Amino acid sequence: VLLARVGTGLRSETVRRTNLSVIIRELHFGGPQSRSALVGRTELTRSAIRSLISELVSADLVAEVRAAPVGVPGRPSTMVCPNAEGAVVLALDITVDSLAAALIGLGGTILASARVDRPPTHLEPSEIVADLVSLAEPILREPAAAGRFIGIGVAVVGVVRRSDGLVSMAPNLGWREIPLGRLVAAAFDGDAPVAVANEADLGALAELRRGAAVGADDVLFVSGEVGVGGGVVVDGRPMIGAAGYGGEIGHMPVNPDGLPCRCGSIGCWETEVGEGALLRHAGRRPDGGREAVDAVLADAAAGLPRAVAALDEVGRWLGVGLAGLVNVFDPELIVLGGFFGRILPRVGELVDRELDRRALAAPRSLVCVVPAKLGVDAPMIGAGELAMEPLLADPARWLLPRRPRLELAGA
Amino acid sequence: VLLARVGTGLRSETVRRTNLSVIIRELHFGGPQSRSALVGRTELTRSAIRSLISELVSADLVAEVRAAPVGVPGRPSTMVCPNAEGAVVLALDITVDSLAAALIGLGGTILASARVDRPPTHLEPSEIVADLVSLAEPILREPAAAGRFIGIGVAVVGVVRRSDGLVSMAPNLGWREIPLGRLVAAAFDGDAPVAVANEADLGALAELRRGAAVGADDVLFVSGEVGVGGGVVVDGRPMIGAAGYGGEIGHMPVNPDGLPCRCGSIGCWETEVGEGALLRHAGRRPDGGREAVDAVLADAAAGLPRAVAALDEVGRWLGVGLAGLVNVFDPELIVLGGFFGRILPRVGELVDRELDRRALAAPRSLVCVVPAKLGVDAPMIGAGELAMEPLLADPARWLLPRRPRLELAGA
Numbered sequence: 159v160l161l162a163r164v165g166t167g168l169r170s171e172t173v174r175r176t177n178l179s180v181i182i183r184e185l186h187f188g189g190p191q192s193r194s195a196l197v198g199r200t201e202l203t204r205s206a207i208r209s210l211i212s213e214l215v216s217a218d219l220v221a222e223v224r225a226a227p228v229g230v231p232g233r234p235s236t237m238v239c240p241n242a243e244g245a246v247v248l249a250l251d252i253t254v255d256s257l258a259a260a261l262i263g264l265g266g267t268i269l270a271s272a273r274v275d276r277p278p279t280h281l282e283p284s285e286i287v288a289d290l291v292s293l294a295e296p297i298l299r300e301p302a303a304a305g306r307f308i309g310i311g312v313a314v315v316g317v318v319r320r321s322d323g324l325v326s327m328a329p330n331l332g333w334r335e336i337p338l339g340r341l342v343a344a345a346f347d348g349d350a351p352v353a354v355a356n357e358a359d360l361g362a363l364a365e366l367r368r369g370a371a372v373g374a375d376d377v378l379f380v381s382g383e384v385g386v387g388g389g390v391v392v393d394g395r396p397m398i399g400a401a402g403y404g405g406e407i408g409h410m411p412v413n414p415d416g417l418p419c420r421c422g423s424i425g426c427w428e429t430e431v432g433e434g435a436l437l438r439h440a441g442r443r444p445d446g447g448r449e450a451v452d453a454v455l456a457d458a459a460a461g462l463p464r465a466v467a468a469l470d471e472v473g474r475w476l477g478v479g480l481a482g483l484v485n486v487f488d489p490e491l492i493v494l495g496g497f498f499g500r501i502l503p504r505v506g507e508l509v510d511r512e513l514d515r516r517a518l519a520a521p522r523s524l525v526c527v528v529p530a531k532l533g534v535d536a537p538m539i540g541a542g543e544l545a546m547e548p549l550l551a552d553p554a555r556w557l558l559p560r561r562p563r564l565e566l567a568g569a
Numbered sequence: 570v571l572l573a574r575v576g577t578g579l580r581s582e583t584v585r586r587t588n589l590s591v592i593i594r595e596l597h598f599g600g601p602q603s604r605s606a607l608v609g610r611t612e613l614t615r616s617a618i619r620s621l622i623s624e625l626v627s628a629d630l631v632a633e634v635r636a637a638p639v640g641v642p643g644r645p646s647t648m649v650c651p652n653a654e655g656a657v658v659l660a661l662d663i664t665v666d667s668l669a670a671a672l673i674g675l676g677g678t679i680l681a682s683a684r685v686d687r688p689p690t691h692l693e694p695s696e697i698v699a700d701l702v703s704l705a706e707p708i709l710r711e712p713a714a715a716g717r718f719i720g721i722g723v724a725v726v727g728v729v730r731r732s733d734g735l736v737s738m739a740p741n742l743g744w745r746e747i748p749l750g751r752l753v754a755a756a757f758d759g760d761a762p763v764a765v766a767n768e769a770d771l772g773a774l775a776e777l778r779r780g781a782a783v784g785a786d787d788v789l790f791v792s793g794e795v796g797v798g799g800g801v802v803v804d805g806r807p808m809i810g811a812a813g814y815g816g817e818i819g820h821m822p823v824n825p826d827g828l829p830c831r832c833g834s835i836g837c838w839e840t841e842v843g844e845g846a847l848l849r850h851a852g853r854r855p856d857g858g859r860e861a862v863d864a865v866l867a868d869a870a871a872g873l874p875r876a877v878a879a880l881d882e883v884g885r886w887l888g889v890g891l892a893g894l895v896n897v898f899d900p901e902l903i904v905l906g907g908f909f910g911r912i913l914p915r916v917g918e919l920v921d922r923e924l925d926r927r928a929l930a931a932p933r934s935l936v937c938v939v940p941a942k943l944g945v946d947a948p949m950i951g952a953g954e955l956a957m958e959p960l961l962a963d964p965a966r967w968l969l970p971r972r973p974r975l976e977l978a979g980a
Contacts, residue, residue, distance in 0.1 A: 167588045167613035168579065177578045202578035317931055326931035376811040388897075392803045399899020400787040403932040409896040411889050411927060414824055423892070423927040481834070482821040486799075486897070488810020516822060516834040520728055520737035521814040 174210075175554045177202060181210055182240075182553045185220060186265055186546070187367060190239040211238055217557040218306075219244040219264060240265035245556065246305040247545035248298070248350075250290050250342070251313045251538040253357065254278050254330045254384055255448060257286065258535070259294040261303055262542035264549070266368055269302040271538070278447055280332030287338075287345045294346075306556060309351035311545030312342055313360040313537035315385070320402025323354030329420040330384050353544045355398075358495075359405055360540025361530070362389020363396050365493050367543055369531040374491045378483055379530070380407065381495035382476075384447075385420070386428040390487060408432070412479055430475035433497065439468035451497050458504065473505025477512025484517040484525055495530035502529050585621075586965045588613060592621055593651075593964045596631060597676055597957070598778055601650040622649055628968040629717075630655040630675060630960075651676035656967065657716040658956035659709070659761075661701050661753070662949040663725040664768065665689050665741045665795055666859060668697065669946070670705040672714055673953035675960070677779055680713040682949070689858055691743030698749075698756045705757075717967060720762035722956030723753055724771040724948035726796070731813025734765030740831040741795050764955045766809075769906075770816055771951025772941070773800020774807050776904050778954055780942040785902045789894055790941070791818065792906035793887075795858075796831070797839040801898060819843070823890055841886035844908065850879035862908050869915065884916025888923025895928040895936055906941035913940050 168176070180200050185191070188199070196207050214220035218241060225237045242263030251258040255278045260271035272293050276286075297303065316328025323339020343352045362371075362379030371377045371391070379389035386408030390397040398404050408428035409421050416425025429435060433451055434444035440454045441464055457465030480492060494502050502509070506527070513522055532539060549556055579587070591611050596602070599610070607618050625631035629652060636648045653674030662669040666689045671682035683704050687697075708714065727739025734750020754763045773782075773790030782788045782802070790800035797819030801808040809815050819839035820832050827836025840846060844862055845855035851865045852875055868876035891903060905913050913920070917938070924933055943950055960967055 165591055165594075167591045167611040167617065168584045169613065169617075173579045173584055180576055180578045183576075200578040202580065206578070206580070317929060319931065327929065376815075390897075392808050393806065395804065397803050397808075397898075399932065400901035401899060401932065401935055403929065403935075404787075404897065404899035406896040406899075406929055406932075409929060410821065410893040411823055412825065414889065415826075421929055478822050478825065485817040485820040486801075486815070487808075488812060488815035488817075490811035518728060518738065518814065518817055518820060518832055520730065521810065521812065521817075524812055524814075 175552055177206065177210055178213065178553045179551055181207070182214065182219065182264075183550050185238060185240040186550055189265060190223070190237045192235050192237055196238060213557060214553065217244070217553075219553065219556070242267035242269060243302050243305040245308050245546070245549050246303060247308045247542050248294060248310045248346070249313075249538050249542035249545060250294070250310065251357065251535075251541060252286060252290070252331070253313075253315055253534075253537070256534075257289055257293055258538045259290060259297055260538055260542065261297050261300060262539070262546070263302065263305065264546070266539070266542070268539075268542075270297045270300045271535075272297060273534075278330075283333060283336045283338060283341055286331075287341045290342070291345050307350060308549045308556070309353065309545040310342060310346060311360075311541035311543070312338065312352065312354040313357040313541040314338060314354060315357050315383070315387075317403055317406065318354050318356050320353075320355060320398055323352060325354070326403070327421075351545075351548065353547070355402065355541070355544055356387065356389075356405070357537035357540075358387025359389045359396060359398065360538075360544060361387065361495055361532070361536035362391060362405075362493070362540070363543050364532050364536040364540035365389075365495070365530055366391055366396070368539060369536065370493045370528050371491055376487065376489045377491045377493060378407075378480075378487055378489040379493045379495060380480070380483075380498060381530070382431060382433070382498035382501075383496045384433045386432055387496070390489075392487070407479070407483060410479065410482065412475070412482070427475070427479040431472050431479065431498075435475070436468055436472045436497070439471045440465050441468075455497075455500060469501055469504055470508060473501065473508035474512060476505065477509040478516060480509060480527070481513050481516035481522075484513065484521050488521040489525055492525060492527045493530050494527065495536060499529035502527070586963055588617065588621055589624065589964045589968075590962055592618070593625065593630065593675075594961050596649060596651040597961055600676060601634070601648045603646055603648055607649060624968060625964065628655070628964075630964065630967070653678035653680060654713050654716040656719050656957070656960050657714060658719045658953050659705060659721045659757070660949050660953035660956060661705070661721065661723045662768065662946075662952060663697060663701070663723070663742070664945075664948070665726055667945075668700055668704055669949045670701060670708055671949055671953065672708050672711060673950070673957070674713065674716065675957070677950070677953070679950075679953075681708045681711045682946075683708060684945075689741075694744060694747045694749060694752055697742075698752045701753070702756050718761060719960045719967070720764065720956040721753060721757060722771075722952035722954070723749065723763065723765040724768040724952040725749060725765060726768050726794070726798075728814055728817065729765050729767050731764075731766060731809055734763060736765070737814070738832075762956075762959065764958075766813065766952070766955055767798065767800075767816070768948035768951075769798025770800045770807060770809065771949075771955060772798065772906055772943070772947035773802060773816075773904070773951070774954050775943050775947040775951035776800075776906070776941055777802055777807070779950060780947065781904045781939050782902055787898065787900045788902045788904060789818075789891075789898055789900040790904045790906060791891070791894075791909060792941070793842060793844065793909035793912075794907045795844045797843055798907070802900075803898070818890070818894060821890065821893065823886070823893070838886070838890040842883050842890065842909075846886070847879055847883045847908070850882045851876050852879075866908075866911060880912055880915055881919060884912065884919035885923060887916065888920040889927060891920065891938070892924050892927035892933075895924065895932050899932040900936055903936060903938045904941050905938065906947060910940035913938070
């Protein structure tokens with residue numbers, strides 16, 4: 159890696175903290191494994207592993223479990239396991255048509271969750287936050303919620319400044335300049351750290367860690383909804399941009415004589431491949447929502463020419479935009495989410511044809527296009543990962559007596 | 570940073586190597602500085618700094634120089650300096666109309682260099698490599714070339730696979746699937762490591778380390794030549810893509826009914842903003858080259874309407890494409906090189922207008938557009954940085970007796 163920034167040096171305390179982080183990440187992402195596997199994967203010595211694990215065990219973040227191998231004679235081997243209830247986060251998800259909340263433990267275990275539909279109308283941020291509190295209340299009363307509470311992660315269908323969770327624009331919610339991070343922090347325990355990010359970015363993070371892109375380093379996640387969301391992974395790291403606004407690939411200009419976009423520009427990719435475009439081509443109201451999209455997919459499956467033609471048109475434009483993104487990013491994998499994932503079996507050939515025609519031969523020959531794995535819960539799972547990050551980055555900060563469970567403000 | 574990959578742990582030998590690397594990078598990028606400054610910037614202890622520097626001094630990579638502060642009473646302070654002749658690289662640059670070679674020392678000092686024009690005709694790779702050898706021969710006979718030789722870096726105007734320096738496509742040279750890394754290695758000392766990369770990527774690296782983007786973490790470098798080159802920096806790291814083909818922003822589709830592109834696609838950004846587009850709009854032959862571009866700029870400066878209109882049209886499309894890239898990358902800085910840098914004073918307002926109209930308000934409000942600083946030598950300087958990277962990444966490997974100077978094969 160050609161670093162331009164100079165990093166800081168390593169002092170002995172940094173080394174211990176870094177090694178604790180390496181081990182907790184390995185267990186959080188990779189799940190239970192033997193000490194020997196950890197030695198192999200972390201390249202630490204056996205004695206260093208032993209002492210670091212004992213620190214994590216005393217802090218209740220990790221458990222050692224004696225597992226009898228099935229049908230194999232000999233001593234049972236000891237597995238090192240992340241303790242799901244040793245560290246928990248609250249994940250929240252605000253989509254166009256639903257709200258979700260989940261309690262997620264170390265290792266990615268979903269300990270409790272709930273999702274409710276909401277009308278796709280514009281609601282005040284305070285109303286949505288109040289609905290999230292109601293949704294989360296029973297979840298936070300679960301016994302598992304008594305674990306060490308790391309923080310709250312929020313996925314939202316909007317353009318988000320990472321530093322403070324300001325939603326600068328969320329056209330589908332009718333929001334502009336909403337301090338969502340601050341509102342959520344106030345509605346829950348004011349002390350809990352709250353991290354907010356765009357739902358496509360978090361969907362990408364979830365697919366990268368636990369879904370279709372596990373093990374890949376350069377990934378493009380493209381999700382088709384009302385808008386087109388994008389999450390980009392560059393060299394193993396989610397790309398967020400200078401202020402967290404990066405990855406808005408739905409707003410690449412692809413058609414200078416195209417339609418006005420909700421963002422105020424003209425001919426953005428989203429105007430050619432979003433839900434509205436599909437419904438328009440199919441002769442339906444562009445704001446028909448997910449049910450109308452499902453109806454078009456059903457019509458196309460039944461062979462109705464207008465629905466088939468609508469899918470073809472969207473598939474062609476999907477290929478055009480992906481070709482540009484292949485040239486820009488040279489990803490090894492493109493993961494299609496939302497309705498793009500659902501139409502991929504039908505439009506895959508058209509997408510491939512446009513990629514062949516329009517992308518540079520070298521990066522084109524390396525890239526695979528696959529559907530997302532985690533479905534509608536991907537952004538919520540990603541919000542959990544975001545909230546768990548402070549623990550993963552520096553577990554030493556948490557090797558202290560447990561904090562009391564999260565209390566609802568005013569409760 | 571939300572890492573998806575789990576890193577390896579730190580063992581005591583890794584710590585020493587990492588700290589040596591941190592110090593040598595600090596001196597290579599930041600130049601001479603006091604021990605106290607190094608303590609502050611690396612966060613290492615004073616005693617660790619002392620012992621690491623003495624290792625680097627014995628290996629002749631670093632020198633300690635007693636500098637009397639001008640006009641200040643008191644003891645002269647000791648400055649730690651990178652020793653330019655302690656580690657040297659050969660940087661080569663293959664552009665459409667010139668070839669260049671330079672001997673570059675630690676700290677970025679250009680110890681010797683030469684550039685020759687070449688006719689913009691298609692030449693066999695073997696002829697170009699032979700010309701580079703002739704150009705480099707007197708440079709490698711300089712006394713400074715006796716320094717520890719780290720390797721050869723090559724910038725080339727083409728799409729390059731980083732792993733082995735295969736040029737998959739270089740339309741301006743008429744090359745396809747040329748093993749340039751192997752050809753250069755064979756023509757020079759077969760042992761010297763050769764790293765090849767795209768010239769826009771390397772221009773971006775140079776501007777990031779020594780030019781207009783020093784200190785920035787999220788940067789977009791856009792260079793206008795016959796083609797449009799791009800170099801992207803994400804979170805302080807040059808983005809190269811899965812196989813090194815990333816950053817080909819000239820081949821974003823911006824106009825589906827546009828002109829055929831040299832890459833085989835239609836309506837790539839390059840067809841609207843490259844040299845050919847400017848010359849076409851100005852009523853000149855699109856293959857007129859740099860002289861013709863200069864003539865259009867001169868005509869526009871003199872107020873000739875057709876030249877002014879041509880610049881306006883290119884400026885407008887420049888803004889359209891940059892708006893898309895602002896949405897995709899959320900950079901803090903856009904650095905314009907090649908003729909884009911030269912026309913910026915004239916088209917800056919048009920570019921700003923398109924950014925205001927077409928980019929999302931939040932990332933748009935944060936981004937600055939500036940001209941490149943390093944001019945025509947940027948890719949060559951970047952090639953030097955690329956070749957120096959193995960030393961910067963792990964100086965411990967080089968704390969050995971010096972290797973003999975580079976010999977030309979067969980000499």
